[in-house]
Amino acid sequence: MPTCPAPVRRLDADAVAELTSTAAELLALHGSATSPALLADLPEKCARLGEPLRHRLRPVDTADGLFVLRGLEIDDTRLGPTPDHWSTVGDSGALWDVVLLLVSTAMGTPIAWDGQQDGRFVHNIVPTPGHESEQTGASSSVLLTPHTEDAFHPGRAHLLLLCCMRNHDAIATTAASVRLTDLPDADVEQLKRPVAPILPDDAYEQARKFGGRPAPVPTLFEAP
Numbered sequence: 279m280p281t282c283p284a285p286v287r288r289l290d291a292d293a294v295a296e297l298t299s300t301a302a303e304l305l306a307l308h309g310s311a312t313s314p315a316l317l318a319d320l321p322e323k324c325a326r327l328g329e330p331l332r333h334r335l336r337p338v339d340t341a342d343g344l345f346v347l348r349g350l351e352i353d354d355t356r357l358g359p360t361p362d363h364w365s366t367v368g369d370s371g372a373l374w375d376v377v378l379l380l381v382s383t384a385m386g387t388p389i390a391w392d393g394q395q396d397g398r399f400v401h402n403i404v405p406t407p408g409h410e411s412e413q414t415g416a417s418s419s420v421l422l423t424p425h426t427e428d429a430f431h432p433g434r435a436h437l438l439l440l441c442c443m444r445n446h447d448a449i450a451t452t453a454a455s456v457r458l459t460d461l462p463d464a465d466v467e468q469l470k471r472p473v474a475p476i477l478p479d480d481a482y483e484q485a486r487k488f489g490g491r492p493a494p495v496p497t498l499f500e501a502p
Contacts, residue, residue, distance in 0.1 A: 284453070285340050289349030293331045297350075300327065301376035311375035312398055320383040327384070335384035338437065342455035350377065352443055360444060364395055364402040364416075371443055375400040378441045389435055391428065393482045414481045424454060430476040432495045456498070469498035 289297070300323055308316035324332070338345060352374065361367045378400050382388045390399045405418035413422060428434040440451065461469075472494040 284342075284344040284346045286346045286348055287334050289331070289334055289347065291349075293328075293334060294349050294351075296328060296331050297377060297380060298373065301373055301380055304380075305372055305376050310369075311372040311379070311400065316376070317379070317388075317399065320379055320388075324380060324383045327380075332384055335381055337385045341457065343457050344453050344455060347381070350374075350441075354444060357443060361402070361404050363406050364404055367402045367404070371402070374441055374443065378439060382437070382439050385439075386437055389433075391482070393478070395481075412480055414479060416481075424452075425479075428478075429497075430478045430492045430495065432472075432499065466498065470496045472496050 304316050304319060304323060305311065308319070310316070327335075334347070358370050361370075379388060388399050390397050395401050401415070403415035406416035409416035410419040411417060413420070413425075426434075427438050442451075474497070475492050475494045477492065
C-alpha cells in the first residue's frame with residue numbers, strides 16, 4: 279500500500295476566528311468543556327457557523343477517509359507545563375476541547391465511553407509516569423501498534439479526531455485506510471462475521487468501569 283501525506287483542508291484567519299470565538303462563547307457561558315449544558319448547545323451553535331467554515335468542517339469525503347485540518351495555531355506558552363496525568367489537565371486546554379467538540383459536531387455526533395476518562399467527550403492524551411511502555415495513550419517510550427479505536431464494540435465511532443496540542447519532537451501520526459485495501463470478497467464476508475471477542479484496551483481496565491466479557495463483534499463492518 280502506498281504511503282503518502284493525508285489531504286489537507288486549511289482554515290483561513292476568518293474561519294479560525296469564527297470557530298475559536300464560538301468556542302470561547304460556549305466556554306464562558308457554561309464554565310467547563312465537560313458541562314452537559316455545553317454539550318447540548320453544540321448542535322445549535324454549529325448550525326449558526328458560516329457556510330464557508332461548515333464546508334471546511336464537512337464529514338470526511340476523501341478516498342482514504344483521512345484529512346488534516348490546518349490553520350488552528352495553539353500558543354504553546356499559554357498551555358503551561360504538560361500534565362502528568364489526564365485527570366490533572368484542568369482548564370489549560372479547555373478552549374481547544376470545545377473547538378474539537380464543535381468540529382466533531384459539524385461532522386457528526388460526538389460520543390463518549392463511561393469507562394474511559396470519566397466519560398469525557400474529549401480525551402486528554404499525555405505521557406504518564408509509570409506507563410511509559412504500555413500500549414495506551416499514556417505511553418511515551420514505545421511505538422503504538424496499529425489498531426482500530428474501540429474495536430471491542432460494534433457501536434464504535436465512525437470518525438476519530440486528533441488535535442495536537444504540543445509536539446516538540448515532531449513525532450508523526452500514521453494512519454492506514456481499510457478503504458484502500460484490496461481484499462477478496464470471501465475475506466470481506468469472513469471479516470464481517472461476529473466471531474472473535476475483542477477485549478477493551480488497558481485504558482479501560484485502569485478506569486475499572488468495564489465489566490464482563492464482550493460479545494463477539496465483526497472485524498469489518500459497513501457504515502455510511
